[in-house]
Amino acid sequence: MTVAERTDVERVVPQAGPPSRRRPGTARPWLLLAPALLVMGGLLLYPLFRVLVLSLQDFGLRELVSGRTDWVGLDNYVQLLGDPDLWATVLPNTVVFAVVAVALTVVFGTLVALLLARLSPVVRGLVTTAIMVAWAMPAVTGTYVWVFAFAPGDGVVVQGLGAVGLVDAATADPFAGRLSFFAVAALNVVHHGFPFAALTVLAGLLTIPRELTEAAIVDGAGAWRRFRSVTFPMLRPVFAVVTVLSTIWDFKVFTQIYLMPGGDGVNRGVLTLGTWSYVESFAQSRYGLGAAIAVLLTALLLVVTVAYLRLLFREDEL
Amino acid sequence: MWSMPGSRSVRRSAVALAAAAALTVAGCGSESGDAAAGSERTLTVWIMEGTNPDSQPFFDELSAAFQQRTGATLDIQFMQWGAAKDRFTTAIAGQTTPDVAEVGTTWVAEFGDAGALADLGPRVQEAGLSDRLLPGLVEAGTLDGTLYGMPWYAGVRSIVYRTDVFAELGLQPPTTWDELVAVGQRIKQGRPDLLPLPIAGDNEFIVYPFLWGSGGEVATQNGDSWSSGVDSAQARAGVQFYADLALEHGFSTPAAATWRETDLRDSFTKGQSAMIFSGSWTPKAIVEAAPDLRGKIGAFPIPGPTGGLAPSVVGGSVLSIFETSDAQDLAWQLVEMMGTGEFAAKWAQESSYFPGITAQLNEAVQSPDPLVAPFAQQMVDSGRSVPVTPAFGQIQGKKTIAAMMRSILTGEATVEQATSTAAAEMNEIFASGA
Numbered sequence: 002m003t004v005a006e007r008t009d010v011e012r013v014v015p016q017a018g019p020p021s022r023r024r025p026g027t028a029r030p031w032l033l034l035a036p037a038l039l040v041m042g043g044l045l046l047y048p049l050f051r052v053l054v055l056s057l058q059d060f061g062l063r064e065l066v067s068g069r070t071d072w073v074g075l076d077n078y079v080q081l082l083g084d085p086d087l088w089a090t091v092l093p094n095t096v097v098f099a100v101v102a103v104a105l106t107v108v109f110g111t112l113v114a115l116l117l118a119r120l121s122p123v124v125r126g127l128v129t130t131a132i133m134v135a136w137a138m139p140a141v142t143g144t145y146v147w148v149f150a151f152a153p154g155d156g157v158v159v160q161g162l163g164a165v166g167l168v169d170a171a172t173a174d175p176f177a178g179r180l181s182f183f184a185v186a187a188l189n190v191v192h193h194g195f196p197f198a199a200l201t202v203l204a205g206l207l208t209i210p211r212e213l214t215e216a217a218i219v220d221g222a223g224a225w226r227r228f229r230s231v232t233f234p235m236l237r238p239v240f241a242v243v244t245v246l247s248t249i250w251d252f253k254v255f256t257q258i259y260l261m262p263g264g265d266g267v268n269r270g271v272l273t274l275g276t277w278s279y280v281e282s283f284a285q286s287r288y289g290l291g292a293a294i295a296v297l298l299t300a301l302l303l304v305v306t307v308a309y310l311r312l313l314f315r316e317d318e319l
Numbered sequence: 320m321w322s323m324p325g326s327r328s329v330r331r332s333a334v335a336l337a338a339a340a341a342l343t344v345a346g347c348g349s350e351s352g353d354a355a356a357g358s359e360r361t362l363t364v365w366i367m368e369g370t371n372p373d374s375q376p377f378f379d380e381l382s383a384a385f386q387q388r389t390g391a392t393l394d395i396q397f398m399q400w401g402a403a404k405d406r407f408t409t410a411i412a413g414q415t416t417p418d419v420a421e422v423g424t425t426w427v428a429e430f431g432d433a434g435a436l437a438d439l440g441p442r443v444q445e446a447g448l449s450d451r452l453l454p455g456l457v458e459a460g461t462l463d464g465t466l467y468g469m470p471w472y473a474g475v476r477s478i479v480y481r482t483d484v485f486a487e488l489g490l491q492p493p494t495t496w497d498e499l500v501a502v503g504q505r506i507k508q509g510r511p512d513l514l515p516l517p518i519a520g521d522n523e524f525i526v527y528p529f530l531w532g533s534g535g536e537v538a539t540q541n542g543d544s545w546s547s548g549v550d551s552a553q554a555r556a557g558v559q560f561y562a563d564l565a566l567e568h569g570f571s572t573p574a575a576a577t578w579r580e581t582d583l584r585d586s587f588t589k590g591q592s593a594m595i596f597s598g599s600w601t602p603k604a605i606v607e608a609a610p611d612l613r614g615k616i617g618a619f620p621i622p623g624p625t626g627g628l629a630p631s632v633v634g635g636s637v638l639s640i641f642e643t644s645d646a647q648d649l650a651w652q653l654v655e656m657m658g659t660g661e662f663a664a665k666w667a668q669e670s671s672y673f674p675g676i677t678a679q680l681n682e683a684v685q686s687p688d689p690l691v692a693p694f695a696q697q698m699v700d701s702g703r704s705v706p707v708t709p710a711f712g713q714i715q716g717k718k719t720i721a722a723m724m725r726s727i728l729t730g731e732a733t734v735e736q737a738t739s740t741a742a743a744e745m746n747e748i749f750a751s752g753a
Binding site for chain 1: 408411412429432433435520521572573574576577579586589709712713718721722725726729
């Protein structure tokens with residue numbers, strides 16, 4: 002939605018009239034924007050600039066204490082992009098995990114939203130409160146609960162699976178294998194993330210005029226057809242926001258992976274961009290390298306976001 | 320829905336604000352140093368939380384005694400182990416470091432190398448303490464001949480076992496590696512409901528006793544450069560023996576491949592294990608968590624391959640004075656007071672760690688407590704430090720050794736492959752740090 006508005010402005014401004022008519026007011030918009038720009042500049046742009054500068058230095062504790070700077074040009078980037086782990090393990094893990102987690106979050110969130118929209122206000126309030134609990138739970142707490150449930154040996158889930166004969170409860174370890182590790186992590190992330198999707202989509206659902214749906218029913222459209230032809234097009238901006246934000250969150254997921262057994266770098270097979278960057282930089286006090294990773298991650302997320310928006314809004318709408 | 324993007328941007332600007340605040344502090348921090356000198360003398364002291372479960376009375380007493388002796392007051396600030404390293408780093412960046420701080424042995428090399436800590440060597444010598452300090456902690460606190468921390472307290476890892484199980488099966492604590500295997504096998508046969516000796520994958524500190532015990536080295540220093548020793552034949556033999564306790568002899572459970580040290584303790588308190596590798600500071604917590612084990616647990620040192628004791632890592636804390644402190648003489652008075660005499664003994668006793676003074680530790684060796692003497696013996700006879708170089712801090716940060724052990728225990732790699740991978744990783748870090 003914000004994107005649509007912004008592009009509107011861009012399109013309108015150049016056509017706003019001949020320069021002579023605009024000149025008296027040229028300063029005023031900037032004046033009005035000044036406080037916001039100052040705050041943005043100080044709080045966002047300057048740190049961003051610092052990170053860029055830092056990513057070109059070899060910056061560790063020694064530099065921190067002495068205040069010396071050690072310029073290394075693009076060495077940090079070369080080292081990062083030349084790391085075989087990045088291409089063989091880290092990126093595939095991150096991308097596949099993010100795609101699966103985002104898809105599950107959005108689909109499950111939408112289903113819950115559709116359910117909520119059909120409930121009476123009282124019941125809806127109850128259910129909403131219930132799912133808000135999942136959302137309000139801090140990521141650290143949530144992760145420990147899931148780890149506890151899947152703990153090898155005496156975790157509830159492992160015992161349950163053992164009781165129905167799917168695994169050998171005495172020896173099964175969900176955290177040992179790559180796939181099972183990420184399955185647990187995805188459960189955790191989706192559980193923590195779906196309430197946001199559900200509530201956001203619900204808010205959108207409630208704005209769809211009843212008449213549209215009713216007309217579709219009269220025309221003989223089934224539930225799936227109504228969703229595809231009425232609900233989804235109406236809510237496209239909402240889905241864009243939900244998907245983009247979920248993607249950003251799931252791409253740089255850290256806590257939920259790091260706190261799981263082996264997720265802190267001990268199990269090299271389950272490193273993701275978030276944990277890998279921490280292990281490679283901050284855990285080793287190499288802040289220059291950490292800054293370079295941050296820059297790369299930002300660039301990557303920008304690309305992903307732009308790609309998504311282009312996919313969701315055809316060019317004529319942009 | 321609009322509250323979501325809103326709250327997100329609030330969060331984002333909060334982060335940015337914190338970053339900006341840090342920058343501001345960094346910008347004007349240099350002036351704050353001198354200002355404090357004129358006012359009433361106060362020492363800022365950072366202490367790690369949790370070592371001593373109830374440390375307030377100790378520090379009240381210490382503050383009173385220190386004020387009586389020097390007239391200066393203490394500002395004691397507690398911090399969590401988990402967050403402490405970041406606090407130190409930001410404090411160094413902003414020049415808001417304390418005068419005195421408890422620093423974990425594994426951090427001393429890094430902070431000392433960065434130039435953040437004062438050289439305590441001359442002061443220790445002047446005070447006549449040089450020969451009285453615990454060698455393992457001195458080794459951990461010394462980088463390139465400079466002592467950056469006064470030994471304060473120390474712990475070591477040995478083996479804790481169930482005395483009732485040993486009595487039931489007529490077993491004696493093993494004194495060689497063969498005996499260790501034999502004892503494990505007897506437990507496996509006699510008490511199949513128990514894990515004889517679980518091997519945790521994410522527990523690097525137990526790899527070293529076996530690696531050292533068989534004659535290997537973690538890393539060796541040649542002049543200025545270090546090189547990894549984990550892929551030597553001796554080191555591999557030790558790692559193989561350790562891994563085989565789980566893989567060949569089945570004393571562990573496959574699930575333990577992802578366990579941490581705390582998981583070992585949990586399995587013991589739940590009554591699932593007959594022996595565990597354990598820190599000297601843990602038995603107290605075990606009895607608290609499982610009162611029914613009271614009187615049923617004992618300890619024995621990790622044996623050497625054919626007798627004697629295997630070297631075990633001495634961990635703990637030293638007291639360091641920060642270079643930025645403008646009251647280093649006063650700070651040393653406090654460090655000496657905490658690190659020697661009655662306060663050192665009292666702290667060790669309350670926290671169930673060992674004091675950093677050899678004479679006091681020797682008393683512990685004579686202790687009748689079956690949960691104190693074996694650990695003290697291991698520390699006195701065979702306490703050792705991991706390589707003291709900032710690069711090893713990086714290696715620990717990257718979890719190289721734990722990753723190696725995990726991959727062996729899960730069967731993803733053989734000992735040969737895993738040690739080669741780990742050695743390559745270590746050498747790469749050693750090379751980049753030099």
